[in-house]
Amino acid sequence: MTALLEIRDLQAEVAGKQILKGLTLTVNAGEVHAIMGPNGAGKSTLSYVLAGKPGYEVTGGEVLFNGVDMLSLSPDERAAAGTFLAFQYPLEIPGVATMTFLRTAMNAQRKKRGEPELSSPDLIKRVREIGDQLGMNPDMLKRPVNVGFSGGEKKRAETLQMMLLEPKLCVLDETDSGLDIDALKIVANGVNYMRSPERGMIVITHYQRLLDYIVPDVVHVLSAGKVVRTGGKELALELEATGYAQYLNEAA
Amino acid sequence: MAQIFPAEQARRKTGAELALADIFAAAKLPGDLRVKAVRTAAFSEFAANGLPHRRIETWKYTDLRNLMRDAKPLAPPPDATAKASAKNAGALFPQTGGRRLLFVDGAFVPQLSDLSDMPAGLEICSMAEALASGDPLTARHLGKLLPVRDPALSLNTALMGDGVVIHVAANTIIAEPLILVFVTTSGSGTATFMRSLVVVEPGAQLTLIESYEGPDKSDYQVNAAVEISVGEGSRVDHVKVTCEGSAALHVASVLAALDARAQFNDCYYTIGGSLVRNQVFVRIAGEGASASISGASLLSGKQHADSTLSIDHVAGGCQSREVFKSVLDDEARAVFQGRIKVQPHAQKTDARMMSRALLLSDTAEASSKPELEIFADDVQCGHGTTTGALDPELKFYLMARGVPEKDAEALLIQAFIGEVVDGIDHENIRDVLTEATAGWLRERK
Numbered sequence: 001m002t003a004l005l006e007i008r009d010l011q012a013e014v015a016g017k018q019i020l021k022g023l024t025l026t027v028n029a030g031e032v033h034a035i036m037g038p039n040g041a042g043k044s045t046l047s048y049v050l051a052g053k054p055g056y057e058v059t060g061g062e063v064l065f066n067g068v069d070m071l072s073l074s075p076d077e078r079a080a081a082g083t084f085l086a087f088q089y090p091l092e093i094p095g096v097a098t099m100t101f102l103r104t105a106m107n108a109q110r111k112k113r114g115e116p117e118l119s120s121p122d123l124i125k126r127v128r129e130i131g132d133q134l135g136m137n138p139d140m141l142k143r144p145v146n147v148g149f150s151g152g153e154k155k156r157a158e159t160l161q162m163m164l165l166e167p168k169l170c171v172l173d174e175t176d177s178g179l180d181i182d183a184l185k186i187v188a189n190g191v192n193y194m195r196s197p198e199r200g201m202i203v204i205t206h207y208q209r210l211l212d213y214i215v216p217d218v219v220h221v222l223s224a225g226k227v228v229r230t231g232g233k234e235l236a237l238e239l240e241a242t243g244y245a246q247y248l249n250e251a252a
Numbered sequence: 253m254a255q256i257f258p259a260e261q262a263r264r265k266t267g268a269e270l271a272l273a274d275i276f277a278a279a280k281l282p283g284d285l286r287v288k289a290v291r292t293a294a295f296s297e298f299a300a301n302g303l304p305h306r307r308i309e310t311w312k313y314t315d316l317r318n319l320m321r322d323a324k325p326l327a328p329p330p331d332a333t334a335k336a337s338a339k340n341a342g343a344l345f346p347q348t349g350g351r352r353l354l355f356v357d358g359a360f361v362p363q364l365s366d367l368s369d370m371p372a373g374l375e376i377c378s379m380a381e382a383l384a385s386g387d388p389l390t391a392r393h394l395g396k397l398l399p400v401r402d403p404a405l406s407l408n409t410a411l412m413g414d415g416v417v418i419h420v421a422a423n424t425i426i427a428e429p430l431i432l433v434f435v436t437t438s439g440s441g442t443a444t445f446m447r448s449l450v451v452v453e454p455g456a457q458l459t460l461i462e463s464y465e466g467p468d469k470s471d472y473q474v475n476a477a478v479e480i481s482v483g484e485g486s487r488v489d490h491v492k493v494t495c496e497g498s499a500a501l502h503v504a505s506v507l508a509a510l511d512a513r514a515q516f517n518d519c520y521y522t523i524g525g526s527l528v529r530n531q532v533f534v535r536i537a538g539e540g541a542s543a544s545i546s547g548a549s550l551l552s553g554k555q556h557a558d559s560t561l562s563i564d565h566v567a568g569g570c571q572s573r574e575v576f577k578s579v580l581d582d583e584a585r586a587v588f589q590g591r592i593k594v595q596p597h598a599q600k601t602d603a604r605m606m607s608r609a610l611l612l613s614d615t616a617e618a619s620s621k622p623e624l625e626i627f628a629d630d631v632q633c634g635h636g637t638t639t640g641a642l643d644p645e646l647k648f649y650l651m652a653r654g655v656p657e658k659d660a661e662a663l664l665i666q667a668f669i670g671e672v673v674d675g676i677d678h679e680n681i682r683d684v685l686t687e688a689t690a691g692w693l694r695e696r697k
Binding site: 051053074093095108 | 657663
């Protein structure tokens with residue numbers, strides 16, 4: 001069986017500085033992988049490289065998504081193929097109504113996949129359902145994308161987008177940053193709702209706390225641009241107790 | 253008698269200036285001797301300094317002397333063919349409702365205008381007729397609302413052929429917008445000089461749209477001027493849409509005089525024409541009045557659009573707001589000049605001005621020159637200007653959600669222009685301009 005995501009010896013640099021130094025990782029459908037690590041380990045770089053952000057240059061290795069070379073695709077093609085990056089810091093887009101944004105994104109993906117466009121009433125209905133599930137104030141949907149949202153509201157909006165777009169691979173970049181415990185639970189519920197045998201997830205986090213609510217199947221420790229240790233969910237607890245110091249030494 | 257040779261008179265006139273003198277001498281223009289005297293004085297004023305050039309501060313970035321290579325002959329009155337081809341003009345405004353007045357090659361065409369069921373309090377008459385008949389309203393106000401000295405306006409006064417005179421009686425609310433459609437039909441270059449006068453009496457309300465269009469590739473010239481008297485406590489919404497043909501030269505002057513508690517909402521949407529200049533002169537002469545002037549220009553190729561504003565706060569306790577935005581592709585160029593003057597007694601003035609340019613190519617250019625002249629001490633005045641490219645972070649965010657690059661750019665550009673268009677109160681007009689922007693974005697390579 002082809003893995004959902006296969007990262008082999010991935011090397012990448014930003015502004016001439018090598019950040020990823022031979023990262024290898026395999027995510028099968030149905031699995032939730034947590035990637036933990038100290039600041040500067042390359043966690044966010046990995047998420048941006050997977051999403052295809054300009055300025056993040058891959059210098060070696062490969063990334064296969066359902067067996068297809070993902071690195072040759074543009075960011076929008078990757079999204080249409082079924083990947084989703086939940087941003088650590090979701091951006092505000094003044095002047096673009098949230099509903100327009102969701103409709104444009106949804107229908108652009110469907111068009112690329114050769115599926116019929118979703119009608120506006122159907123889309124609005126679906127968005128409202130998800131919004132209710134995430135405890136979002138319906139007024140938020142009337143505002144421009146993320147404009148004036150609190151940190152928690154932005155993360156809920158990201159979760160809403162993810163639930164609406166139903167990707168096959170979700171990459172959550174430090175979803176817990178800027179969240180209080182109540183918001184964290186709500187977002188985690190949304191993520192858990194998305195868990196399914198067809199879907200894989202990568203949850204990037206600095207702290208173990210998020211993993212109390214999103215329980216991973218596999219935990220990786222990333223340090224200095226490489227996976228230095230892989231284990232089960234108990235590894236996260238161990239890290240909480242011992243910290244990252246030993247891995248920093250190992251990488252150096 | 254000693255002969256005087258001021259430097260400007262000794263200068264050799266350009267071909268365009270010489271042609272304008274010939275055109276003025278030969279033109280048969282409406283109006284009695286009094287109007288003729290006004291024309292002659294205006295032409296002398298123009299001729300004294302000629303076409304404006306880059307050393308004239310208010311024309312610094314639009315060197316008309318250099319850019320206007322020749323003066324086109326006055327457009328002949330429209331014949332049956334011209335009228336027939338103008339029938340579908342103003343198609344941009346199909347759903348807006350409203351009363352449509354059509355001007356073909358500089359002449360009002362009543363047969364193609366909607367003059368039926370005129371509401372009480374609204375009077376409309378052609379400028380040519382008003383000048384010819386010595387209409388007292390026109391005689392009282394034309395050229396007298398604001399003390400403006402400008403070469404393009406002088407030229408308009410000298411050569412004004414037709415246009416419209418609109419009178420809205422006190423306390424009359426005209427719900428339907430009045431849509432003035434100006435179309436040039438001639439494929440060979442002609443010139444039109446249109447002049448309109450709008451008098452809105454105290455407590456009245458009017459929405460006025462001006463739309464300009466013409467054939468692509470024809471190097472025709474349009475010089476238009478509108479004077480608007482916004483009476484005490486009245487409200488005028490004015491939207492000017494410039495969709496001229498690809499080789500057209502278009503210079504327009506809007507002059508507005510605001511009385512106490514008057515509201516003037518003014519918007520300029522520019523998408524067509526090779527060289528476009530919109531110059532706006534606003535005099536806020538009564539307390540508690542407010543003016544909002546905004547503009548959006550979408551330019552590509554070698555288009556050049558100049559928005560030059562002069563806001564004169566004469567009375568105290570008034571507010572003015574200006575927001576001008578331009579989107580520039582290829583080698584297009586946008587100019588914004590905004591001057592806010594606060595006179596010594598205009599205390600408690602609140603004036604703000606913002607201009608922003610979005611550059612879509614390395615060869616596009618934006619020039620911005622805000623000027624504040626403040627002679628009162630208790631005022632709030634501010635200005636800001638930005639020039640930049642589309643935010644790559646926002647573009648990536650949209651693309652990461654599956655939106656293709658071109659569509660992501662279109663969404664961000666539409667949002668950028670939206671701040672101007674969404675400020676228009678009339679929903680149908682907003683929709684028309686949003687759709688016009690979408691059309692421009694679709695045509696973008």
